[in-house]
Amino acid sequence: MKTITGLLERLDYRVIDGSLDGEISALVYDSRKVTEGCMFVCIKGAAYDSHEHTEEIAAAGARVIVAERPVKVPEGVTLVLVDDSRYALALLSAAWFDYxxxxxxxxxxxxxxxxxxxxxxxxxxxxxxxxxxxxxxxxxxxxxxxxxxxxxxxxxxxxxxxxxxxxxxxxxxxxxxxxxxxxxxxxxxxxxxxxxxxxxxxxxxxxxxxxxxxxxxxxxxxxxxxxxxxxxxxxxxxxxxxxxxxxxxxxxxxxxxxxxxxxxxxxxxxxxxxxxxxxxxxxxxxxxxxxxxxxxxxxxxxxxxxxxxxxxxxxxxxxxxxxxxxxVKTKGRIELVKVSDDFILMIDYAHNAMALESLLSTLREYHPKRLVCVFGCGGNRSKLRRYEMGEVSGKLADLTVITSDNPRFEEPQDIINDIKIGMEKTDGKYIEICDRKEAIRYVIEHGEKGDVIVLAGKGHEDYQEIKGVKYPMDERVLIQEVLKELSEK
The missing domain is CATH 3.40.1190.10 (Mur-like, catalytic domain)
Structure with a gap:
């Protein structure tokens, strides 16, 4: 429990209704999480504005409502006005947790x-x-x-x-x-x-x-x-x-x-x-x-x-x-994974054209025999990103393997086809292997002495999102599975 005045001590505010006496039980900004006796901070989001639902929020138990504009509150509920409720939430949260x-x-x-x-x-x-x-x-x-x-x-x-x-x-x-x-x-x-x-x-x-x-x-x-x-x-x-x-x-x-x-x-x-x-x-x-x-x-x-x-x-x-x-190392950021003495394999989170261009340009400076780039693009995102990434890889990689990333609610092949539009603006060589594990198998099996191979786009992620479900998929695990399967051949 915290006193209402204690929480408000670093804020500029106006009390419109009610009293600042007493304590509150919780600080809440999500209308689904209102509890009895809480202070609720109204936030205007892209799709939902809790300013428009203050009567239901009060009915659910809120004792104090903090808002950016006058809103309806029943008798007995304190209404506090602030200039910016997101700013207020930050300072109230600091006070709630004792700075x-x-x-x-x-x-x-x-x-x-x-x-x-x-x-x-x-x-x-x-x-x-x-x-x-x-x-x-x-x-x-x-x-x-x-x-x-x-x-x-x-x-x-x-x-x-x-x-x-x-x-x-x-x-x-x-x-x-x-x-x-x-x-x-x-x-x-x-x-x-x-x-x-x-x-x-x-x-x-x-x-x-x-x-x-x-x-x-x-x-x-x-x-x-x-x-x-x-x-x-x-x-x-x-x-x-x-x-x-x-x-x-x-x-x-x-x-x-x-x-x-x-x-x-x-x-x-x-x-x-x-x-x-x-x-x-x-x-x-x-x-x-x-x-x-x-x-x-x-x-x-x-x-x-x-x-x-x-x-x-x-x-x-x-x-x-x-x-x-x-x-010092960072998971999924130019993360080298040892698979061979002949070539280098790395995982990187580069998932837009700017990041991919920076990464591939950097690796080019090491003069690899071949620079091989494996990547896909996320579904339900900008098609422009797909064209741009295809063009970047086509220009900078000696071989691009186009594969699947997080297709979400799109068909993986449709995303690959969009990437190819960008690729075909260049002279870059490419192949397409939709299954990401099979794409990884291909580059490991066909790696040549002096190659640098990049698995781009997933980085630290350990899942693949398909039709609203996140399935386990960690490229480090896939690499080890491929190496084990190749050794058993």
Whole structure:
């Protein structure tokens, strides 16, 4: 139980009806979860607006209703008006859970690409140095030994605060979390006193009817993080650096290859040998050390520079930094799976044209004998994505194997046919194998010495969604099944 006035202590509000005396039993924003004596926060969603159902919500037991506009409530129910109910929900949730973010250091990472990998890098290094670290991101929420699958990159504010509270209870000293532009725009992270905010990069993405109205809005939402953190760490090489950091109120440090960067990478060298792709470089500026990481590509340099800069603020030793960077991995992000001494096989989440182009361009720099790309596209999603991904793979891969992803309520062959429209704009060679396991079998059986083979699109996912049902399907399991079956031939 919490007092009503205690929950409202950090909000600007007006009481329209009723009294603020007494306590409430729960904080709720889902009309299906109303309980007797709760405070209910009305949210206007894309398809449902609980402002229009306040009489039923009150009848179900709500004692206090928080809303953005005057609504009908019966006598005895308190009506509180706020300017923005999503913002209110964030601050009410923090109060409900006793402000857990103030009991640890929170590190927030925003950007179009690199959030997930950088989050795991920061967590890995800090844990190697002896800190207890919680994580919240696209793949999962990690609280001690507990791993909770994630639904959104940045959860709703109530769940963020609940996870924070559980992290504090589990003894976490820090939390590192991905902060999406949607999460910032919808105030899911409002009221969080970020110790460090991080900007990785920015490219056009998430622009559409239910996301951002324009690229400028997208950039502005990313920039909100840097008016809510003590220290900002940002990629100075990104062409939109000044756009995102405009109006920042935090201290600022920079990373990049630029001479102006506080943590500057130089002498980058790609390392490729049988079964291994990596990169090494030198850091200068606020630190002077050589680094090698077991993840390929220039973008891995950026991700690791951010992690290094963050960890400098937690007094991590150079030896701990180097050791942790050599072993840190992120499930489904350039995840190498050992199947042969002759060729390299990896799993990556690249599931749109921009991510696939970045991945394949990076791997091209290692001069493989052949670059082989296995991918499909999700059903009930934009056809444009299928054309674009087909065209990207056709241009950059030596061989594309078009297969099934999550067909959802579409026929897999229809999706494959759309991908082929993009492929046929190029001279790229391709074959189609609808069954994903059979596609994996094909590339393993036909792998040649010096090949780099990418299974793209599924990444960390361990299911395949068909006609509303999620069936178990983990590419790591499929690979092992194929290897076992081949060995028994």
């Amino acid at each position: 857990p973010a103030e009991k640890m250091k929170v590190i927030g990472i925003t950007g179009t690409k690199g959030k997930t990998t950088t989050t795991f890098m920061v967590k890995g290094i800090l844990e190697h140095a002896g800190y207890k670290v919680g994580l919240m991101g696209t793949i999962e929420i990690i609280i001690g030994e507990e791993h909770i699958p994630a639904c959104n990159t940045t959860p709703e504010s109530y769940f963020i605060q609940e996870y924070f509270a559980r992290m504090v209870e589990a003894g976490c000293e820090l939390c590192v979390m991905e902060v999406s532009s949607q999460g910032l725009m919808m105030h899911r992270t409002a009221g969080i006193p970020f110790e460090i905010g991080i900007f990785t990069n920015l490219a056009p993405d998430h622009i559409g009817p239910n996301e951002h109205a324009s690229f400028e809005e997208y950039a502005a939402c990313k920039g909100m993080l840097f008016r809510q953190c003590r220290l900002g760490i940002a990629n100075i090489d990104d062409e939109h650096f000044h756009m995102v950091l405009d109006g920042h109120t935090c201290e600022l440090e920079t990373i990049g290859f630029s001479e102006a960067a506080d943590y500057r990478a130089s002498n980058m060298e790609l390392i490729g040998r049988p079964g291994y792709l990596g990169v090494k470089y030198h850091v200068s500026g606020k630190l002077d050390m050589d680094v090698e990481i077991d993840i390929p590509g220039r973008f891995s340099v950026y991700n690791s520079l951010v992690a290094i800069a963050v960890c400098e603020h937690f007094k991590v030793s150079e030896d701990d930094l180097k050791a942790a960077l050599r072993v």
